[in-house]
Amino acid sequence: MFFQRKETKLPQTEQKRETPDNLWIKCENCSEILYRKHIEKNYWICPNCNYHFRINSDLYLNYILDGGGFIEEYVYNLETKDFLNFPGYAEKLKELKEKTKLNDASRVGYGKIDNFDVIFFITDFRFLAGSMGAVLGEKFFYGVLKSIEKKIPYIALTSSGGGARMHEGIISLMQMAKTTLAVIELRKNSILYINILTDPTMGGVMASFAALGDILIAEPGALLGFAGPRVIEQTIKEKLPEGFQRSEFLLKKGQVDLVVPRNELKTTISKILRLLS
Numbered sequence: 001m002f003f004q005r006k007e008t009k010l011p012q013t014e015q016k017r018e019t020p021d022n023l024w025i026k027c028e029n030c031s032e033i034l035y036r037k038h039i040e041k042n043y044w045i046c047p048n049c050n051y052h053f054r055i056n057s058d059l060y061l062n063y064i065l066d067g068g069g070f071i072e073e074y075v076y077n078l079e080t081k082d083f084l085n086f087p088g089y090a091e092k093l094k095e096l097k098e099k100t101k102l103n104d105a106s107r108v109g110y111g112k113i114d115n116f117d118v119i120f121f122i123t124d125f126r127f128l129a130g131s132m133g134a135v136l137g138e139k140f141f142y143g144v145l146k147s148i149e150k151k152i153p154y155i156a157l158t159s160s161g162g163g164a165r166m167h168e169g170i171i172s173l174m175q176m177a178k179t180t181l182a183v184i185e186l187r188k189n190s191i192l193y194i195n196i197l198t199d200p201t202m203g204g205v206m207a208s209f210a211a212l213g214d215i216l217i218a219e220p221g222a223l224l225g226f227a228g229p230r231v232i233e234q235t236i237k238e239k240l241p242e243g244f245q246r247s248e249f250l251l252k253k254g255q256v257d258l259v260v261p262r263n264e265l266k267t268t269i270s271k272i273l274r275l276l277s
C-alpha cells in the first residue's frame with residue numbers, strides 16, 4: 001500500500017494539535033483521530049493505516065540506541081557560519097538553535113545497539129529540513145574517521161527535505177563530494193556502513209552519502225529521491241506511476257534493500273550487526 005499524502009509536512013513536534021489539551025491528534029494519512037499517548041507508545045506509527053509520523057532525532061536515538069542516547073563528540077559545538085551573508089540566514093540559525101537546542105541539522109557520536117559499538121550519525125528535520133551544509137559534512141567526516149579508528153560500524157539515519165542547504169551555496173554542494181569520499185574511506189577500511197532512510201530523504205543528501213551504504217533500510221512510505229515527483233512530472237510531462245519514489249516502490253526496483261517499520265529498526269540493525277561483525 002502506498003501513502004498518498006501532501007508533500008510538505010512539519011515535523012511531529014511542530015504539528016498543529018487538533019485539540020487544545022493535545023490529548024488527541026489526527027493522522028495525516030487516514031484522518032483517524034488518535035489518542036496521543038497511544039501513538040507515542042506506538043513509535044509514532046498510526047495503528048489504523050501504518051503511517052509513520054515525522055519525528056525528531058531525540059526520539060530516533062531513543063528507539064534505536066541502548067539507553068536512548070549517545071555521546072556527542074566535540075564536533076557538536078561546530079558553529080554554522082553565514083559566510084555568504086545570505087539574507088535572513090543568521091537570524092534563522094539563531095532562532096532554530098534556541099528552539100531545537102541543536103547546533104545544526106546533523107549530530108554524530110558513539111552509541112550502542114544491543115551492546116554493539118557503533119558510530120551513529122543522524123539528521124533532524126526540525127533544523128532547516130535536515131539540510132546539508134558545511135557543518136554536516138564535517139560531522140559526517142569526523143564520524144567516519146572515528147569509525148575507522150575504532151573499527152566499528154557506521155550508521156547514518158537521514159531525513160532531509162531539500163538536500164544541500166541553499167543558504168551556503170556552492171559550499172553545501174561540495175559536501176556531496178566530501179561525504180562521498182568519506183564513504184569510500186569506510187569501504188577501503190572494510191567498515192560496515194548502514195543507511196536508514198526516513199521520510200523524506202531527498203536532493204543532495206540522497207544523491208551522496210545517504211544512498212551509498214552497504215545496506216539501505218527504509219521506513220515504510222518514505223519519499224526518497226533526488227528531485228521530487230512533481231518536478232519530474234513537470235520536466236518529462238508524463239504521469240508517474242503510483243507510489244513513485246516511495247520506499248516500497250524502490251524496494252521492488254532494487255534501490256533499497258529492506259523496508260522496516262520503525263518499531264523493528266533496532267532489532268533489524270542488531271541482527272545485521274550480529275551477522276556481519
Ligand SMILES: [Zn+2]
Pocket residue numbers: 027028029030031032046047048049050051
Ligand atoms: Zn492513519
